[in-house]
Amino acid sequence: MKKESRLFEQISTKIRNDIKEGKFKVGEKIPSEPALMELYGVGRSTVREAIKSLTLSGILTVQQGFGTKVNATPSEPIEQRLRSADFEEINQVRALLEQEIVHLATKNRTESDLETISKTLEKRKSAIQSESRTECANADIAFHLAIAHASGNHVLRDLYESFTVIIRDFFAKRAPSGITHFAMSHHLHEALFEAINNRNADAAREIIKTILNNNH
Incomplete structure (x- = not known):
């Protein structure tokens, strides 16, 4: 359980960094779950947990009929x-x-x-x-x-x-x-x-x- 928790946190950090670097832009959709799974080399549950944590922190927004978009640039940890x-x-x-x-x-x-x-x-x-x-x-x-x-x-x-x-x-x-x-x-x-x-x-x-x- 602890190992899985650490993994989704690592992926969350990678997504944050990609947003900061402009790979995923504010107002635009992030890639689909399968694309993120392939990009970061992890399973679906890990990607979902990472997106959930970023959504709770306000960085991502899940918009019905559109997908998950970047809501804000992450602040410095x-x-x-x-x-x-x-x-x-x-x-x-x-x-x-x-x-x-x-x-x-x-x-x-x-x-x-x-x-x-x-x-x-x-x-x-x-x-x-x-x-x-x-x-x-x-x-x-x-x-x-x-x-x-x-x-x-x-x-x-x-x-x-x-x-x-x-x-x-x-x-x-x-x-x-x-x-x-x-x-x-x-x-x-x-x-x-x-x-x-x-x-x-x-x-x-x-x-x-x-x-x-x-x-x-």
Whole structure:
């Protein structure tokens, strides 16, 4: 099942790229199912799933008596847009996400969540002590992801997770080999854990603001 799902997503991406390159033009019909099957070397069900996903996203429109036409040129995938975005913009959006995440985490966290967050915090401290920038970055991201899981909101968690690749890139550019920023902010991360543990939403929000305001 997972293999089939990945295949239709690959075909969906290929159709998107062909639209971008002008192979299939806006307002015109895309080729028939048999033609697409031959073009991409896949079965009918895969083609149908790919068309369905593109229709749901508004890129294609199924028009009775006409066929499936190109409705719009696909926008740049979110991952690529994030990679090309200015860091200040990324940080602003991340701040909005994290403030809501920590707010929800103070309300919804479980004892199991607290244990997970605490373990990532200990790993962050150990990474700082070992002066490993890579391990610091891994532990820092794991700490914030654990809080996102504790929020209980799967959409926010997934949105935050989409930022982690960009955050990792930023850490590498900010300090190619050092751990100074991680060490200087560790007490704030400990305070954030305590605020979540104590269900203090106002304190948690202020602490995350301070962390991100000094994230440069």
